[in-house]
Amino acid sequence: MSHARVEEVSDSDSDPDVMDPSQFDPGQSILSPADIPSFSSSSPPNPNLGFGGPGTTSAGAGGVGGVGGLGGPGTEFLQPRFNSPRTGSAEEAATVERTRSWQCLYPVYFDANRSRADGRRVGKDQAVANPLAREIVDAVAGLGLHVVFEPGKVHPKDWSNPGRVRVLVKEGGVAKNSRVKNKHHLYTIVSEHLKAHPTTENSPMRLRVAGLPTPNKAVPPPAIPRGWKMGSILPLHSPAMSGGGVSDDFLKQMMGELSGSPAGGGSDSDAVAAGAAGGSSKKKDKKKKGKA
Known part of the structure:
Protein backbone atom coordinates (compact mmCIF):
# COMPACT_ATOMS: atom_id res chain seq x y z
CA MET A 1 0.00 0.00 0.00
CA SER A 2 1.32 3.45 -0.91
CA HIS A 3 1.96 6.08 1.75
CA ALA A 4 0.96 9.70 1.26
CA ARG A 5 3.64 12.22 2.09
CA VAL A 6 2.57 14.92 4.54
CA GLU A 7 3.24 18.34 3.06
CA GLU A 8 2.67 21.83 4.41
CA VAL A 9 -0.99 22.80 4.41
CA SER A 10 -2.39 26.30 4.22
CA ASP A 11 -5.92 27.63 4.14
CA SER A 12 -5.67 27.89 0.35
CA ASP A 13 -4.33 24.37 -0.06
CA SER A 14 -6.92 22.50 -2.11
CA ASP A 15 -4.63 19.93 -3.68
CA PRO A 16 -5.76 16.32 -3.32
CA ASP A 17 -3.48 13.90 -1.50
CA VAL A 18 -0.89 12.57 -3.92
CA MET A 19 1.32 9.67 -3.01
CA ASP A 20 5.01 10.30 -2.69
CA LEU A 234 6.99 13.84 -25.20
CA PRO A 235 10.69 13.71 -24.23
CA LEU A 236 12.91 11.72 -26.57
CA HIS A 237 13.61 9.20 -23.80
CA SER A 238 9.91 8.60 -23.07
CA PRO A 239 9.01 4.87 -23.10
CA ALA A 240 6.00 5.80 -25.24
CA MET A 241 8.28 7.09 -27.99
CA SER A 242 9.95 3.72 -28.57
CA GLY A 243 8.99 2.56 -32.04
CA GLY A 244 6.88 5.64 -32.69
CA GLY A 245 4.31 5.00 -29.98
CA VAL A 246 2.90 2.39 -27.65
CA SER A 247 3.85 -0.96 -29.16
CA ASP A 248 1.56 -3.93 -29.68
CA ASP A 249 3.72 -5.98 -27.30
CA PHE A 250 3.30 -3.35 -24.63
CA LEU A 251 -0.48 -3.34 -25.06
CA LYS A 252 -0.52 -7.15 -24.88
CA GLN A 253 1.46 -6.99 -21.67
CA MET A 254 -0.97 -4.45 -20.21
CA MET A 255 -3.89 -6.72 -21.11
CA GLY A 256 -2.10 -9.68 -19.58
CA GLU A 257 -1.46 -7.84 -16.30
CA LEU A 258 -5.06 -6.67 -16.18
CA SER A 259 -6.17 -10.28 -16.34
CA GLY A 260 -3.69 -11.31 -13.66
CA SER A 261 -1.07 -13.09 -15.72
CA PRO A 262 2.64 -12.42 -15.25
CA ALA A 263 4.43 -10.24 -17.78
CA GLY A 264 6.37 -12.01 -20.44
CA GLY A 265 5.85 -14.78 -22.90
CA GLY A 266 2.58 -16.63 -22.99
CA SER A 267 0.36 -13.85 -21.62
CA ASP A 268 -3.35 -14.31 -21.17
CA SER A 269 -3.99 -11.93 -24.04
CA ASP A 270 -2.15 -14.30 -26.37
CA ALA A 271 -4.04 -17.25 -24.92
CA VAL A 272 -7.34 -15.45 -25.38
CA ALA A 273 -6.47 -14.68 -28.99
CA ALA A 274 -5.42 -18.26 -29.59
CA GLY A 275 -8.55 -19.53 -27.87
CA ALA A 276 -10.72 -17.30 -30.00
CA ALA A 277 -9.04 -18.55 -33.14
CA GLY A 278 -9.35 -22.15 -31.98
CA GLY A 279 -13.00 -21.68 -31.09
CA SER A 280 -13.86 -20.34 -34.50
CA SER A 281 -12.12 -23.25 -36.23
CA LYS A 282 -13.99 -25.76 -34.05
CA LYS A 283 -17.30 -24.16 -34.99
CA LYS A 284 -16.39 -24.44 -38.66
CA ASP A 285 -15.52 -28.12 -38.19
CA LYS A 286 -18.89 -28.77 -36.54
CA LYS A 287 -20.68 -27.06 -39.42
CA LYS A 288 -18.78 -29.19 -41.92
CA LYS A 289 -19.66 -32.38 -40.02
CA GLY A 290 -23.33 -31.34 -39.93
CA LYS A 291 -23.40 -30.85 -43.68
CA ALA A 292 -21.71 -34.19 -44.25
Missing part, protein backbone atom coordinates in the same frame (compact mmCIF):
# COMPACT_ATOMS: atom_id res chain seq x y z
CA PRO A 21 6.55 9.00 -5.95
CA SER A 22 9.63 7.92 -3.99
CA GLN A 23 7.38 5.43 -2.20
CA PHE A 24 5.89 4.13 -5.44
CA ASP A 25 5.94 0.35 -5.67
CA PRO A 26 6.47 -0.70 -9.31
CA GLY A 27 5.25 -4.17 -8.43
CA GLN A 28 1.76 -2.77 -7.82
CA SER A 29 1.72 -0.74 -11.02
CA ILE A 30 -0.01 -1.80 -14.21
CA LEU A 31 3.18 -0.72 -15.98
CA SER A 32 5.94 -3.30 -15.75
CA PRO A 33 9.30 -1.93 -14.56
CA ALA A 34 10.82 -3.45 -17.70
CA ASP A 35 8.89 -0.92 -19.77
CA ILE A 36 10.34 2.07 -17.91
CA PRO A 37 13.78 3.01 -19.26
CA SER A 38 16.66 2.61 -16.84
CA PHE A 39 18.97 5.49 -16.10
CA SER A 40 22.27 5.85 -14.37
CA SER A 41 24.71 8.67 -13.91
CA SER A 42 27.88 6.92 -15.00
CA SER A 43 27.91 8.35 -18.52
CA PRO A 44 30.25 11.15 -19.62
CA PRO A 45 28.95 14.69 -20.06
CA ASN A 46 26.79 15.21 -23.14
CA PRO A 47 27.60 18.55 -24.82
CA ASN A 48 24.21 18.57 -26.58
CA LEU A 49 22.01 18.79 -23.51
CA GLY A 50 20.69 22.13 -24.58
CA PHE A 51 21.15 23.91 -21.25
CA GLY A 52 21.53 27.49 -22.36
CA GLY A 53 24.02 30.07 -21.26
CA PRO A 54 27.79 30.38 -21.48
CA GLY A 55 29.72 28.12 -19.16
CA THR A 56 26.93 25.60 -18.91
CA THR A 57 28.07 22.22 -17.62
CA SER A 58 26.38 18.94 -16.89
CA ALA A 59 26.96 15.96 -14.66
CA GLY A 60 30.14 14.09 -15.40
CA ALA A 61 31.33 10.73 -14.25
CA GLY A 62 30.46 11.70 -10.70
CA GLY A 63 26.84 11.98 -11.64
CA VAL A 64 26.12 15.47 -10.36
CA GLY A 65 27.26 18.76 -11.71
CA GLY A 66 26.43 22.41 -11.31
CA VAL A 67 24.71 23.75 -14.42
CA GLY A 68 25.87 27.29 -14.94
CA GLY A 69 23.51 29.87 -16.39
CA LEU A 70 20.46 28.17 -14.91
CA GLY A 71 19.81 30.28 -11.85
CA GLY A 72 21.38 31.84 -8.77
CA PRO A 73 23.18 29.18 -6.70
CA GLY A 74 23.18 26.78 -9.65
CA THR A 75 21.12 23.93 -10.97
CA GLU A 76 22.30 20.36 -10.47
CA PHE A 77 21.66 17.92 -13.28
CA LEU A 78 21.54 14.19 -12.56
CA GLN A 79 22.82 12.93 -15.89
CA PRO A 80 20.75 9.94 -17.01
CA ARG A 81 21.96 7.16 -19.22
CA PHE A 82 19.47 5.46 -21.46
CA ASN A 83 18.96 1.70 -21.23
CA SER A 84 21.64 1.13 -18.57
CA PRO A 85 21.72 -0.54 -15.16
CA ARG A 86 20.12 1.48 -12.37
CA THR A 87 23.39 2.40 -10.71
CA GLY A 88 24.67 5.74 -9.57
CA SER A 89 27.61 7.26 -7.78
CA ALA A 90 27.85 7.87 -4.05
CA GLU A 91 27.74 11.58 -4.83
CA GLU A 92 24.45 11.20 -6.66
CA ALA A 93 23.00 9.14 -3.81
CA ALA A 94 24.01 11.88 -1.39
CA THR A 95 22.32 14.48 -3.57
CA VAL A 96 19.11 12.46 -3.74
CA GLU A 97 19.07 12.08 0.03
CA ARG A 98 19.84 15.77 0.58
CA THR A 99 17.01 16.90 -1.69
CA ARG A 100 14.42 14.38 -0.53
CA SER A 101 12.33 17.02 1.28
CA TRP A 102 12.56 19.61 -1.50
CA GLN A 103 9.49 20.63 -3.46
CA CYS A 104 8.90 18.36 -6.46
CA LEU A 105 7.65 19.57 -9.82
CA TYR A 106 6.40 17.11 -12.41
CA PRO A 107 4.98 17.97 -15.85
CA VAL A 108 1.66 16.33 -14.91
CA TYR A 109 1.11 19.06 -12.30
CA PHE A 110 0.61 21.54 -15.15
CA ASP A 111 -1.04 19.30 -17.76
CA ALA A 112 -4.30 20.71 -19.15
CA ASN A 113 -5.22 17.21 -20.32
CA ARG A 114 -5.38 15.95 -16.73
CA SER A 115 -7.88 16.37 -13.91
CA ARG A 116 -6.93 16.96 -10.29
CA ALA A 117 -7.45 13.28 -9.62
CA ASP A 118 -5.13 12.46 -12.53
CA GLY A 119 -2.29 14.48 -11.03
CA ARG A 120 -2.85 18.09 -12.09
CA ARG A 121 -2.10 20.54 -9.26
CA VAL A 122 -2.91 23.91 -10.78
CA GLY A 123 -6.20 25.40 -11.89
CA LYS A 124 -7.47 24.65 -15.37
CA ASP A 125 -6.74 28.22 -16.42
CA GLN A 126 -3.10 27.78 -15.35
CA ALA A 127 -2.56 24.45 -17.08
CA VAL A 128 -0.95 24.02 -20.50
CA ALA A 129 -0.77 21.41 -23.23
CA ASN A 130 2.25 19.10 -23.36
CA PRO A 131 4.29 20.42 -20.42
CA LEU A 132 7.86 19.07 -20.29
CA ALA A 133 10.26 18.87 -17.34
CA ARG A 134 13.00 20.55 -19.40
CA GLU A 135 10.77 23.61 -19.78
CA ILE A 136 10.05 23.62 -16.03
CA VAL A 137 13.81 23.92 -15.47
CA ASP A 138 13.75 27.12 -17.51
CA ALA A 139 10.82 28.40 -15.45
CA VAL A 140 12.69 28.09 -12.15
CA ALA A 141 16.13 28.93 -13.52
CA GLY A 142 16.27 32.57 -12.53
CA LEU A 143 14.57 32.40 -9.13
CA GLY A 144 17.79 32.23 -7.13
CA LEU A 145 16.89 28.87 -5.62
CA HIS A 146 18.69 25.54 -5.47
CA VAL A 147 17.35 23.28 -8.22
CA VAL A 148 17.96 19.64 -9.13
CA PHE A 149 16.82 18.27 -12.49
CA GLU A 150 16.22 14.51 -12.70
CA PRO A 151 15.25 13.64 -16.31
CA GLY A 152 14.87 9.94 -15.55
CA LYS A 153 12.29 10.17 -12.76
CA VAL A 154 8.70 9.21 -13.57
CA HIS A 155 5.48 10.24 -11.83
CA PRO A 156 3.35 7.14 -11.14
CA LYS A 157 0.34 8.75 -12.85
CA ASP A 158 2.27 9.95 -15.89
CA TRP A 159 4.65 7.19 -17.00
CA SER A 160 4.94 8.50 -20.56
CA ASN A 161 6.37 11.92 -19.63
CA PRO A 162 9.55 11.39 -17.56
CA GLY A 163 11.34 14.17 -15.71
CA ARG A 164 11.29 15.71 -12.25
CA VAL A 165 12.53 19.06 -10.95
CA ARG A 166 13.29 19.52 -7.25
CA VAL A 167 13.37 23.03 -5.79
CA LEU A 168 14.41 24.15 -2.30
CA VAL A 169 11.59 26.59 -1.54
CA LYS A 170 11.76 26.52 2.26
CA GLU A 171 14.31 25.38 4.80
CA GLY A 172 13.31 25.02 8.42
CA GLY A 173 9.94 26.52 7.57
CA VAL A 174 11.53 29.72 6.27
CA ALA A 175 11.36 30.75 2.61
CA LYS A 176 14.78 30.68 0.95
CA ASN A 177 13.92 33.57 -1.34
CA SER A 178 11.35 36.34 -1.02
CA ARG A 179 10.53 35.90 -4.71
CA VAL A 180 8.88 32.54 -3.97
CA LYS A 181 6.59 32.52 -0.92
CA ASN A 182 5.43 28.89 -0.97
CA LYS A 183 4.77 25.94 -3.25
CA HIS A 184 1.55 27.43 -4.64
CA HIS A 185 3.40 30.59 -5.57
CA LEU A 186 6.01 28.39 -7.25
CA TYR A 187 3.27 26.62 -9.22
CA THR A 188 1.99 30.01 -10.41
CA ILE A 189 5.44 31.12 -11.52
CA VAL A 190 6.00 27.91 -13.46
CA SER A 191 2.53 28.10 -15.04
CA GLU A 192 3.11 31.66 -16.22
CA HIS A 193 6.38 30.64 -17.85
CA LEU A 194 4.89 27.58 -19.54
CA LYS A 195 1.97 29.60 -20.89
CA ALA A 196 4.35 32.24 -22.22
CA HIS A 197 6.58 29.59 -23.82
CA PRO A 198 4.31 26.90 -25.33
CA THR A 199 5.81 23.49 -26.04
CA THR A 200 6.56 22.89 -29.72
CA GLU A 201 7.51 19.76 -31.66
CA ASN A 202 11.15 20.87 -31.42
CA SER A 203 11.11 21.28 -27.63
CA PRO A 204 12.15 17.65 -26.90
CA MET A 205 15.30 18.22 -28.96
CA ARG A 206 16.60 20.54 -26.24
CA LEU A 207 17.33 17.60 -23.94
CA ARG A 208 19.58 14.90 -25.36
CA VAL A 209 20.01 11.76 -23.29
CA ALA A 210 23.38 10.01 -23.38
CA GLY A 211 23.11 6.63 -25.08
CA LEU A 212 19.91 7.53 -26.93
CA PRO A 213 20.23 8.18 -30.69
CA THR A 214 19.46 11.76 -31.56
CA PRO A 215 16.99 12.21 -34.44
CA ASN A 216 17.86 14.60 -37.24
CA LYS A 217 14.43 16.20 -37.11
CA ALA A 218 11.42 16.45 -34.84
CA VAL A 219 9.94 13.03 -34.14
CA PRO A 220 6.29 12.32 -34.98
CA PRO A 221 3.77 12.27 -32.12
CA PRO A 222 3.26 8.96 -30.33
CA ALA A 223 0.37 6.68 -31.21
CA ILE A 224 -2.08 7.23 -28.36
CA PRO A 225 -4.58 4.41 -27.73
CA ARG A 226 -8.17 5.53 -27.32
CA GLY A 227 -8.94 6.47 -23.73
CA TRP A 228 -5.30 6.93 -22.70
CA LYS A 229 -4.14 10.31 -21.38
CA MET A 230 -0.78 11.08 -22.94
CA GLY A 231 0.82 14.17 -24.36
CA SER A 232 1.26 14.51 -28.10
CA ILE A 233 4.77 15.90 -27.50
Whole structure:
Protein backbone atom coordinates (compact mmCIF):
# COMPACT_ATOMS: atom_id res chain seq x y z
CA MET A 1 0.00 0.00 0.00
CA SER A 2 1.32 3.45 -0.91
CA HIS A 3 1.96 6.08 1.75
CA ALA A 4 0.96 9.70 1.26
CA ARG A 5 3.64 12.22 2.09
CA VAL A 6 2.57 14.92 4.54
CA GLU A 7 3.24 18.34 3.06
CA GLU A 8 2.67 21.83 4.41
CA VAL A 9 -0.99 22.80 4.41
CA SER A 10 -2.39 26.30 4.22
CA ASP A 11 -5.92 27.63 4.14
CA SER A 12 -5.67 27.89 0.35
CA ASP A 13 -4.33 24.37 -0.06
CA SER A 14 -6.92 22.50 -2.11
CA ASP A 15 -4.63 19.93 -3.68
CA PRO A 16 -5.76 16.32 -3.32
CA ASP A 17 -3.48 13.90 -1.50
CA VAL A 18 -0.89 12.57 -3.92
CA MET A 19 1.32 9.67 -3.01
CA ASP A 20 5.01 10.30 -2.69
CA PRO A 21 6.55 9.00 -5.95
CA SER A 22 9.63 7.92 -3.99
CA GLN A 23 7.38 5.43 -2.20
CA PHE A 24 5.89 4.13 -5.44
CA ASP A 25 5.94 0.35 -5.67
CA PRO A 26 6.47 -0.70 -9.31
CA GLY A 27 5.25 -4.17 -8.43
CA GLN A 28 1.76 -2.77 -7.82
CA SER A 29 1.72 -0.74 -11.02
CA ILE A 30 -0.01 -1.80 -14.21
CA LEU A 31 3.18 -0.72 -15.98
CA SER A 32 5.94 -3.30 -15.75
CA PRO A 33 9.30 -1.93 -14.56
CA ALA A 34 10.82 -3.45 -17.70
CA ASP A 35 8.89 -0.92 -19.77
CA ILE A 36 10.34 2.07 -17.91
CA PRO A 37 13.78 3.01 -19.26
CA SER A 38 16.66 2.61 -16.84
CA PHE A 39 18.97 5.49 -16.10
CA SER A 40 22.27 5.85 -14.37
CA SER A 41 24.71 8.67 -13.91
CA SER A 42 27.88 6.92 -15.00
CA SER A 43 27.91 8.35 -18.52
CA PRO A 44 30.25 11.15 -19.62
CA PRO A 45 28.95 14.69 -20.06
CA ASN A 46 26.79 15.21 -23.14
CA PRO A 47 27.60 18.55 -24.82
CA ASN A 48 24.21 18.57 -26.58
CA LEU A 49 22.01 18.79 -23.51
CA GLY A 50 20.69 22.13 -24.58
CA PHE A 51 21.15 23.91 -21.25
CA GLY A 52 21.53 27.49 -22.36
CA GLY A 53 24.02 30.07 -21.26
CA PRO A 54 27.79 30.38 -21.48
CA GLY A 55 29.72 28.12 -19.16
CA THR A 56 26.93 25.60 -18.91
CA THR A 57 28.07 22.22 -17.62
CA SER A 58 26.38 18.94 -16.89
CA ALA A 59 26.96 15.96 -14.66
CA GLY A 60 30.14 14.09 -15.40
CA ALA A 61 31.33 10.73 -14.25
CA GLY A 62 30.46 11.70 -10.70
CA GLY A 63 26.84 11.98 -11.64
CA VAL A 64 26.12 15.47 -10.36
CA GLY A 65 27.26 18.76 -11.71
CA GLY A 66 26.43 22.41 -11.31
CA VAL A 67 24.71 23.75 -14.42
CA GLY A 68 25.87 27.29 -14.94
CA GLY A 69 23.51 29.87 -16.39
CA LEU A 70 20.46 28.17 -14.91
CA GLY A 71 19.81 30.28 -11.85
CA GLY A 72 21.38 31.84 -8.77
CA PRO A 73 23.18 29.18 -6.70
CA GLY A 74 23.18 26.78 -9.65
CA THR A 75 21.12 23.93 -10.97
CA GLU A 76 22.30 20.36 -10.47
CA PHE A 77 21.66 17.92 -13.28
CA LEU A 78 21.54 14.19 -12.56
CA GLN A 79 22.82 12.93 -15.89
CA PRO A 80 20.75 9.94 -17.01
CA ARG A 81 21.96 7.16 -19.22
CA PHE A 82 19.47 5.46 -21.46
CA ASN A 83 18.96 1.70 -21.23
CA SER A 84 21.64 1.13 -18.57
CA PRO A 85 21.72 -0.54 -15.16
CA ARG A 86 20.12 1.48 -12.37
CA THR A 87 23.39 2.40 -10.71
CA GLY A 88 24.67 5.74 -9.57
CA SER A 89 27.61 7.26 -7.78
CA ALA A 90 27.85 7.87 -4.05
CA GLU A 91 27.74 11.58 -4.83
CA GLU A 92 24.45 11.20 -6.66
CA ALA A 93 23.00 9.14 -3.81
CA ALA A 94 24.01 11.88 -1.39
CA THR A 95 22.32 14.48 -3.57
CA VAL A 96 19.11 12.46 -3.74
CA GLU A 97 19.07 12.08 0.03
CA ARG A 98 19.84 15.77 0.58
CA THR A 99 17.01 16.90 -1.69
CA ARG A 100 14.42 14.38 -0.53
CA SER A 101 12.33 17.02 1.28
CA TRP A 102 12.56 19.61 -1.50
CA GLN A 103 9.49 20.63 -3.46
CA CYS A 104 8.90 18.36 -6.46
CA LEU A 105 7.65 19.57 -9.82
CA TYR A 106 6.40 17.11 -12.41
CA PRO A 107 4.98 17.97 -15.85
CA VAL A 108 1.66 16.33 -14.91
CA TYR A 109 1.11 19.06 -12.30
CA PHE A 110 0.61 21.54 -15.15
CA ASP A 111 -1.04 19.30 -17.76
CA ALA A 112 -4.30 20.71 -19.15
CA ASN A 113 -5.22 17.21 -20.32
CA ARG A 114 -5.38 15.95 -16.73
CA SER A 115 -7.88 16.37 -13.91
CA ARG A 116 -6.93 16.96 -10.29
CA ALA A 117 -7.45 13.28 -9.62
CA ASP A 118 -5.13 12.46 -12.53
CA GLY A 119 -2.29 14.48 -11.03
CA ARG A 120 -2.85 18.09 -12.09
CA ARG A 121 -2.10 20.54 -9.26
CA VAL A 122 -2.91 23.91 -10.78
CA GLY A 123 -6.20 25.40 -11.89
CA LYS A 124 -7.47 24.65 -15.37
CA ASP A 125 -6.74 28.22 -16.42
CA GLN A 126 -3.10 27.78 -15.35
CA ALA A 127 -2.56 24.45 -17.08
CA VAL A 128 -0.95 24.02 -20.50
CA ALA A 129 -0.77 21.41 -23.23
CA ASN A 130 2.25 19.10 -23.36
CA PRO A 131 4.29 20.42 -20.42
CA LEU A 132 7.86 19.07 -20.29
CA ALA A 133 10.26 18.87 -17.34
CA ARG A 134 13.00 20.55 -19.40
CA GLU A 135 10.77 23.61 -19.78
CA ILE A 136 10.05 23.62 -16.03
CA VAL A 137 13.81 23.92 -15.47
CA ASP A 138 13.75 27.12 -17.51
CA ALA A 139 10.82 28.40 -15.45
CA VAL A 140 12.69 28.09 -12.15
CA ALA A 141 16.13 28.93 -13.52
CA GLY A 142 16.27 32.57 -12.53
CA LEU A 143 14.57 32.40 -9.13
CA GLY A 144 17.79 32.23 -7.13
CA LEU A 145 16.89 28.87 -5.62
CA HIS A 146 18.69 25.54 -5.47
CA VAL A 147 17.35 23.28 -8.22
CA VAL A 148 17.96 19.64 -9.13
CA PHE A 149 16.82 18.27 -12.49
CA GLU A 150 16.22 14.51 -12.70
CA PRO A 151 15.25 13.64 -16.31
CA GLY A 152 14.87 9.94 -15.55
CA LYS A 153 12.29 10.17 -12.76
CA VAL A 154 8.70 9.21 -13.57
CA HIS A 155 5.48 10.24 -11.83
CA PRO A 156 3.35 7.14 -11.14
CA LYS A 157 0.34 8.75 -12.85
CA ASP A 158 2.27 9.95 -15.89
CA TRP A 159 4.65 7.19 -17.00
CA SER A 160 4.94 8.50 -20.56
CA ASN A 161 6.37 11.92 -19.63
CA PRO A 162 9.55 11.39 -17.56
CA GLY A 163 11.34 14.17 -15.71
CA ARG A 164 11.29 15.71 -12.25
CA VAL A 165 12.53 19.06 -10.95
CA ARG A 166 13.29 19.52 -7.25
CA VAL A 167 13.37 23.03 -5.79
CA LEU A 168 14.41 24.15 -2.30
CA VAL A 169 11.59 26.59 -1.54
CA LYS A 170 11.76 26.52 2.26
CA GLU A 171 14.31 25.38 4.80
CA GLY A 172 13.31 25.02 8.42
CA GLY A 173 9.94 26.52 7.57
CA VAL A 174 11.53 29.72 6.27
CA ALA A 175 11.36 30.75 2.61
CA LYS A 176 14.78 30.68 0.95
CA ASN A 177 13.92 33.57 -1.34
CA SER A 178 11.35 36.34 -1.02
CA ARG A 179 10.53 35.90 -4.71
CA VAL A 180 8.88 32.54 -3.97
CA LYS A 181 6.59 32.52 -0.92
CA ASN A 182 5.43 28.89 -0.97
CA LYS A 183 4.77 25.94 -3.25
CA HIS A 184 1.55 27.43 -4.64
CA HIS A 185 3.40 30.59 -5.57
CA LEU A 186 6.01 28.39 -7.25
CA TYR A 187 3.27 26.62 -9.22
CA THR A 188 1.99 30.01 -10.41
CA ILE A 189 5.44 31.12 -11.52
CA VAL A 190 6.00 27.91 -13.46
CA SER A 191 2.53 28.10 -15.04
CA GLU A 192 3.11 31.66 -16.22
CA HIS A 193 6.38 30.64 -17.85
CA LEU A 194 4.89 27.58 -19.54
CA LYS A 195 1.97 29.60 -20.89
CA ALA A 196 4.35 32.24 -22.22
CA HIS A 197 6.58 29.59 -23.82
CA PRO A 198 4.31 26.90 -25.33
CA THR A 199 5.81 23.49 -26.04
CA THR A 200 6.56 22.89 -29.72
CA GLU A 201 7.51 19.76 -31.66
CA ASN A 202 11.15 20.87 -31.42
CA SER A 203 11.11 21.28 -27.63
CA PRO A 204 12.15 17.65 -26.90
CA MET A 205 15.30 18.22 -28.96
CA ARG A 206 16.60 20.54 -26.24
CA LEU A 207 17.33 17.60 -23.94
CA ARG A 208 19.58 14.90 -25.36
CA VAL A 209 20.01 11.76 -23.29
CA ALA A 210 23.38 10.01 -23.38
CA GLY A 211 23.11 6.63 -25.08
CA LEU A 212 19.91 7.53 -26.93
CA PRO A 213 20.23 8.18 -30.69
CA THR A 214 19.46 11.76 -31.56
CA PRO A 215 16.99 12.21 -34.44
CA ASN A 216 17.86 14.60 -37.24
CA LYS A 217 14.43 16.20 -37.11
CA ALA A 218 11.42 16.45 -34.84
CA VAL A 219 9.94 13.03 -34.14
CA PRO A 220 6.29 12.32 -34.98
CA PRO A 221 3.77 12.27 -32.12
CA PRO A 222 3.26 8.96 -30.33
CA ALA A 223 0.37 6.68 -31.21
CA ILE A 224 -2.08 7.23 -28.36
CA PRO A 225 -4.58 4.41 -27.73
CA ARG A 226 -8.17 5.53 -27.32
CA GLY A 227 -8.94 6.47 -23.73
CA TRP A 228 -5.30 6.93 -22.70
CA LYS A 229 -4.14 10.31 -21.38
CA MET A 230 -0.78 11.08 -22.94
CA GLY A 231 0.82 14.17 -24.36
CA SER A 232 1.26 14.51 -28.10
CA ILE A 233 4.77 15.90 -27.50
CA LEU A 234 6.99 13.84 -25.20
CA PRO A 235 10.69 13.71 -24.23
CA LEU A 236 12.91 11.72 -26.57
CA HIS A 237 13.61 9.20 -23.80
CA SER A 238 9.91 8.60 -23.07
CA PRO A 239 9.01 4.87 -23.10
CA ALA A 240 6.00 5.80 -25.24
CA MET A 241 8.28 7.09 -27.99
CA SER A 242 9.95 3.72 -28.57
CA GLY A 243 8.99 2.56 -32.04
CA GLY A 244 6.88 5.64 -32.69
CA GLY A 245 4.31 5.00 -29.98
CA VAL A 246 2.90 2.39 -27.65
CA SER A 247 3.85 -0.96 -29.16
CA ASP A 248 1.56 -3.93 -29.68
CA ASP A 249 3.72 -5.98 -27.30
CA PHE A 250 3.30 -3.35 -24.63
CA LEU A 251 -0.48 -3.34 -25.06
CA LYS A 252 -0.52 -7.15 -24.88
CA GLN A 253 1.46 -6.99 -21.67
CA MET A 254 -0.97 -4.45 -20.21
CA MET A 255 -3.89 -6.72 -21.11
CA GLY A 256 -2.10 -9.68 -19.58
CA GLU A 257 -1.46 -7.84 -16.30
CA LEU A 258 -5.06 -6.67 -16.18
CA SER A 259 -6.17 -10.28 -16.34
CA GLY A 260 -3.69 -11.31 -13.66
CA SER A 261 -1.07 -13.09 -15.72
CA PRO A 262 2.64 -12.42 -15.25
CA ALA A 263 4.43 -10.24 -17.78
CA GLY A 264 6.37 -12.01 -20.44
CA GLY A 265 5.85 -14.78 -22.90
CA GLY A 266 2.58 -16.63 -22.99
CA SER A 267 0.36 -13.85 -21.62
CA ASP A 268 -3.35 -14.31 -21.17
CA SER A 269 -3.99 -11.93 -24.04
CA ASP A 270 -2.15 -14.30 -26.37
CA ALA A 271 -4.04 -17.25 -24.92
CA VAL A 272 -7.34 -15.45 -25.38
CA ALA A 273 -6.47 -14.68 -28.99
CA ALA A 274 -5.42 -18.26 -29.59
CA GLY A 275 -8.55 -19.53 -27.87
CA ALA A 276 -10.72 -17.30 -30.00
CA ALA A 277 -9.04 -18.55 -33.14
CA GLY A 278 -9.35 -22.15 -31.98
CA GLY A 279 -13.00 -21.68 -31.09
CA SER A 280 -13.86 -20.34 -34.50
CA SER A 281 -12.12 -23.25 -36.23
CA LYS A 282 -13.99 -25.76 -34.05
CA LYS A 283 -17.30 -24.16 -34.99
CA LYS A 284 -16.39 -24.44 -38.66
CA ASP A 285 -15.52 -28.12 -38.19
CA LYS A 286 -18.89 -28.77 -36.54
CA LYS A 287 -20.68 -27.06 -39.42
CA LYS A 288 -18.78 -29.19 -41.92
CA LYS A 289 -19.66 -32.38 -40.02
CA GLY A 290 -23.33 -31.34 -39.93
CA LYS A 291 -23.40 -30.85 -43.68
CA ALA A 292 -21.71 -34.19 -44.25
